Amino acid sequence: MLNDSAEFGIVGAGPAGAHLASLLASRGRNVFLFDPKGAWEKPCGGGVTSRALREFDFLLENASYPKKLINRIKLISPNKSVVALAVEEPFAVYSRQILNGLVLDRAVEAGATFICEAVSGFERQDSGWSIESESSGGKKRARWVRFLIGADGAASMTRRKLVGIFPKRDLALAFGYNINDSGLMPSNRFATDEVIVSFLPGFTGYLWAFPRPGVMNFGVASKLGEKTSEYLRSTLSEFVRDYYGGKMPESDRATFFGAKIPTLHAGGWKDLRTTGDGWALVGDAAGFCDPITGEGIYYAFKSAELLAYAVEKSALTWSDATSRYEQLWREQFGAELERASQILPRFYRGRIFGQIFTDAMVRLSKVHRGTARILVRALIGDQSYVNLKHDLLKSAWRVV
Numbered sequence: 001m002l003n004d005s006a007e008f009g010i011v012g013a014g015p016a017g018a019h020l021a022s023l024l025a026s027r028g029r030n031v032f033l034f035d036p037k038g039a040w041e042k043p044c045g046g047g048v049t050s051r052a053l054r055e056f057d058f059l060l061e062n063a064s065y066p067k068k069l070i071n072r073i074k075l076i077s078p079n080k081s082v083v084a085l086a087v088e089e090p091f092a093v094y095s096r097q098i099l100n101g102l103v104l105d106r107a108v109e110a111g112a113t114f115i116c117e118a119v120s121g122f123e124r125q126d127s128g129w130s131i132e133s134e135s136s137g138g139k140k141r142a143r144w145v146r147f148l149i150g151a152d153g154a155a156s157m158t159r160r161k162l163v164g165i166f167p168k169r170d171l172a173l174a175f176g177y178n179i180n181d182s183g184l185m186p187s188n189r190f191a192t193d194e195v196i197v198s199f200l201p202g203f204t205g206y207l208w209a210f211p212r213p214g215v216m217n218f219g220v221a222s223k224l225g226e227k228t229s230e231y232l233r234s235t236l237s238e239f240v241r242d243y244y245g246g247k248m249p250e251s252d253r254a255t256f257f258g259a260k261i262p263t264l265h266a267g268g269w270k271d272l273r274t275t276g277d278g279w280a281l282v283g284d285a286a287g288f289c290d291p292i293t294g295e296g297i298y299y300a301f302k303s304a305e306l307l308a309y310a311v312e313k314s315a316l317t318w319s320d321a322t323s324r325y326e327q328l329w330r331e332q333f334g335a336e337l338e339r340a341s342q343i344l345p346r347f348y349r350g351r352i353f354g355q356i357f358t359d360a361m362v363r364l365s366k367v368h369r370g371t372a373r374i375l376v377r378a379l380i381g382d383q384s385y386v387n388l389k390h391d392l393l394k395s396a397w398r399v400v
């Protein structure tokens with residue numbers, strides 16, 4: 001293989017791309033991994049669910065990459081009722097720079113070639129792809145790969161060129177702050193080691209406060225176009241002020257961010273294209289996020305794992321690998337995410353027992369451990385959406 005060619009070209013070194021690079025390289029495959037930013041503070045809550053920690057054990061094994069382990073979630077309902085719930089198995093909150101660094105370090109250690117450049121274009125060439133990338137100094141260079149993987153996130157250029165962008169209805173808009181909170185104290189209604197999730201009336205999404213080592217991450221997300229950017233930003237500022245007892249921390253402590261999250265509508269899953277002749281998409285670029293919680297890190301790792309497995313098991317043809325990957329992701333999480341898309345409007349805006357669904361769930365969680373357990377499990381990725389309605393109703397009927 002020439003220096004400027006490789007078997008795989010992966011665009012994007014976030015959780016999906018870097019994890020895929022590490023899996024392929026550790027099996028002796030030749031990989032180019034492109035990202036102009038390397039490990040960076042990607043706009044994100046950084047919440048890594050208990051299920052992700054369980055399935056991707058390298059996360060907890062690497063103690064030198066700091067994270068905060070969380071044992072409690074405080075839920076605030078639209079009518080301001082509050083319940084604090086214990087989590088059976090802790091989940092973690094990471095700085096995204098640290099998490100991305102962990103996965104990228106593993107990829108490089110496994111033998112992937114990391115190229116700190118942005119991919120600016122690609123085209124078919126000699127039964128592979130010619131990829132053009134650009135350094136921060138503006139120098140362009142072409143390389144050749146046999147198989148192309150788009151792991152370049154929700155605004156994926158790879159996706160745009162191969163399939164087209166996500167339509168507006170398949171996206172959520174999120175804003176957030178990372179606040180250096182050393183020396184700052186939350187108001188006495190909150191604790192420093194708990195995650196806060198606050199639901200609002202008439203709102204398909206939620207506000208959050210996630211503690212990281214030395215930093216509080218605050219955010220708000222809702223369906224794109226549902227609320228104006230001004231509304232989201234002012235609601236978020238009010239939430240942050242409330243957290244710190246009525247006063248916004250000084251601006252030099254705060255970094256503001258905004259980004260989109262793929263949240264596919266229910267009909268979007270059936271025809272979702274994630275593969276084609278000599279290419280595949282993973283992670284956000286593929287559309288793999290939980291539309292209810294916005295969780296995407298688990299699906300980034302999982303889709304990378306499934307694609308690496310499909311490649312390994314399909315030595316004969318690329319089309320065998322891509323169809324196996326399609327089949328695997330649909331079986332292992334596609335049906336679940338499709339179900340979440342179907343439930344989404346009812347989860348945030350539906351009514352049950354004459355109340356807004358989230359009001360009713362918080363109220364029931366206060367008095368019934370079974371409901372609390374199901375709700376917490378849904379938020380940390382351990383409750384199947386396929387059974388959510390059935391399980392909640394079964395537990396709720398025991399109370400009412």
Ligand SMILES: Cc1cc2nc3c(=O)[nH]c(=O)nc-3n(C[C@H](O)[C@H](O)[C@H](O)COP(=O)(O)OP(=O)(O)OC[C@H]3O[C@@H](n4cnc5c(N)ncnc54)[C@H](O)[C@@H]3O)c2cc1C
Pocket residue numbers: 011012013014015016017034035036037038042043044045046047048049117118119120151152153154156157174175176219258259260261282283284285289294295296297298300
């Ligand atoms: C505000 C917000 C909060 C969130 N909170 C959570 C949370 O708490 N928990 C959770 O599980 N999920 C959360 N998510 C979702 C999560 O951030 C994503 O699902 C996850 O990062 C997807 O990983 P990825 O590797 O597919 O893409 P990304 O992490 O987006 O990585 C894509 C990479 O591609 C690179 N790239 C882009 N273009 C190019 C190019 N042309 N050439 C080369 N490289 C390129 C980028 O620099 C980036 O590093 C949140 C999202 C947002 C926006």
